[in-house]
Amino acid sequence: MSNLLNIIFNYVDKQFTVYLTILMLFGLYLIGEAAGFDSNFFYKQCIFIISGLFIYFLVSLTNVRTLYRFSFLLYLISIFLLMLTFFIGTEVNGSKRWLNLILFKFQTSELIKITLPIFLIFIVENFKKKSETVVEFFILSFTLIPFVLILIQPDLGSSLIILFIGLIIIFLNGLNIYKIISGIIVLLATIPYAWFYVLKDYQKSRVLNLFDPFSNPLESGYHSIQSSIAIGSGGLLGKASEYGTQTDLLFLPETHTDFIFAVLAENYGFLGNLMYFVIAFLLISRLVKITLDLHLHSNRLLAVTYVIIFIVCFLINIAMVSGLFPIVGIPLPLTSYGGSSLFIYLIIFGLINALHNRKTLIAN
């Protein structure tokens, strides 16, 4: 038995796994504070963490070459599920994002976040001899399909992450500077179009609220204001001993999901935040080190893409909760309540372990 455990632990980076677990338990504790330690959310998150770790270990064992081989198939399955969601998905607050798998609701846009980078790297590797422009065209095309499918769910936050994945891979693959500049110009040119034809009214007001949240305090600005109040009232040390008025008294709704950081900030103050950032920093720096140590360029490209997604979601969530960024439904990685998001990150980290193992194998 201990032998088996040894083998399993050999396949994962121990230091990284420890940081990962600490961050998840930190999140679990905050969910307990926000929703109650005897609430359904707390119990469910416990189960998510245990089963998520199991998946993490399992994925760490996979052979990445096989994944590359089947990457197109994985990509097709992801696209199929996205289309399926469009027809039979569960609708919550006017958007269809979930497939009801009875045990839990599965957010299909999460799956594509894993499969898309693998497939795009596969393209990069296999079209090495083609001109760069052709490769870039393919990458962009295969990115735009899921982007549009998620945009019409509608889920602006996730769709922008998908677009971001494609762009970051092109960028890291050595896109030349002229294309970058013209790309940026095109992007800027589409902003007015997007503003008038793509963004829904509630999304526009969320963007506008960023500049003046108090213009509409009871409706679209409500989250932003209440979240700022929660954070600001926390002060240096927080008010865990008193009433955490914003979160305990439910003025800030849904704190266990996207706004979990506000619970931390209100109850434990600025110092609590710093403590959290220290753990996150240890985790991320370990992740970056593992990633940059990878030998093969393609593997490194894949791992870096995953790490960038993780960091971007991390930063965007905190920026959103503290009122620096419009409210887009992006949870705080490894900390917010929710199975789909947790599994995705654990699978990603499992894959990075697998890539890491492959490097060790080659070295041996």
Added chain:
Amino acid sequence: MEDKKFIFDRRIKLILLVFIIFFSLIITRLFWLQIYKNDFYFERSQANSERIEPIKPLRGTIYDRHKNVLAENLLSYDLVINIEKKSNQEIEYIITKLSEILPITDEIKKKFYKLKTERKFLRFIPIVTNIDAKLLTSFVSHKYEFPDVKIKEEFLRSYPYSHINAHLIGYINRISAHDLNNFKQDQNLLESYFGLTHKGKQGVEKFFEESLKGKAGFKKIRVNAQNSFVNEIEHIPPTDGKDLNLSIDLDLQIRASELLKDYKGAIIMTHVKTNEILTYQSNPSFDPNHFVNGIGFDEWNNLNLDPKKPMLDRIISATYPPGSTIKPFISIAGLEHNQISKDFKISDPGYYRLPNSKKIFKDWKKEGHGEVDLIKAIAESCDVYFYNLAYKLGINKLSHTLTKFSFGNQTGVQLPSEKNGILPSPEWKQKRYKQKWNQYETINTSIGQGDFLVTPIQLTHALNTLLNNKKIAPPSIIQKENFTDEFIEPSSITDDEFIEIVKLGMQQVTGDSGTFRSIAHKNLNKLAGKTGTAQVFSLKNKDYDEANIEDHLKDHSLFIGYAPFDDPTVSIAVVIENGGHGSSVAAPIAKKLVDYYFELAMNHE
């Protein structure tokens, strides 16, 4: 390939740099929120969850002089709707659903929406006030369907004797948008009304508002985002309003109200020595209870458009020509200025010709009174005697003496909207009409006609001044603790002898030949006084024919009096609008009430 790896490494560094910048921004933002603006956000988070709920004080109870309750607070139940964070459709839906089990008229709805727009800071707006037990039961059985409708205990101001004390007590009413605007001019005033919903609008309720209303307490409670109670932080109890003991006698009020039932008019009875008011009755009247939670539009209109003017307080806010009731005071002026003495006589042919003029002034008695001295002139109300006196005196001396009896000035009673009346004089006429005084106006003044106007309360006040021969304190509706005389100045206003002469005249009014001789041999309580008949409308060259004249043009019937004449205890003034002769209507009413006073006094002993 090497080239690609070089680009990759450089770009990774670039991305990491962007992340670091982004992260520094976040840290700065958190520092700004949590450290720099901590106080601001902490306060806002408190404001989010703390609610201050006022605790209403009990309004002071109003008693009469024998501790009968005239205004009290009764426990009642209101249905209120919680309108916080609700759209108009949601509210309309609740009301429609309520109207399925309760009778909710358009009038009630209108009142509700008016209150909702006027009182923006209220969370609970009453929809049905003072709900009766039967309806309350039917609501309670449906209560679970109305999570936003609450039953609220309220103390309802109640006036048990309804219209009998209406003009005196007045009423309270919900604080209106207009009141609120007034309060906002004065921070202290605004604060003193914190937590209160009603305000005295008329009568005693208005005049003694400050001491009756009390001061609200409050409790500071913590609520969650659903506005549910979490815990109590602070509790300051309210200070109840002070009770008020009026000098009024409820039994006399009831009797006076019966006596006035068929007339438009006023009765005021006072203590001669203290100037305390015992009876304060104005008819027609209204039910003050209807005003407490807002009177209906139709009812308000009816009250205001009624030609009988039920809302008019005829004791202090209506003015009448005093008619012959002014003659005792004119007599004082004559005696004071040595124009007449007790024995000064004239011969009355039934009319008076103004010297150097063709103008003729008739006496009320066509054939004249013959040989008349002062006593007889007062007793029989001989007009010609006073025409003659007034001519000799002149208007300045006349009005000088009348001013001493407070004619033309408010008496200063503790009630709102008291009128001044008019004491005509050359200065007054110049100011008012920019015209010169005419001598015939002096003649009119001597019999209380012309521009001369008094309020009934001025009549008793002047009479009490005369009977005490002292400048007396203003009429009081508050019961005085010790039964001592209350005089502003200790010195007499005129010679005691003059007072005695006039009193003798007033005693003769109820004597064998006086205008009120009908009670001459049954005057047990020794009532003395003076009748008066005030012309409402001058009939040019036509004789006054009571049978053939429209009601509202008929003369007013007046009487002032006191009893017993050898030791004046109570004084009374009665005005009956369009009642005809003073002796035929007002005087008998006064007699009945005075008799009742002594009957009650005997029972109380």
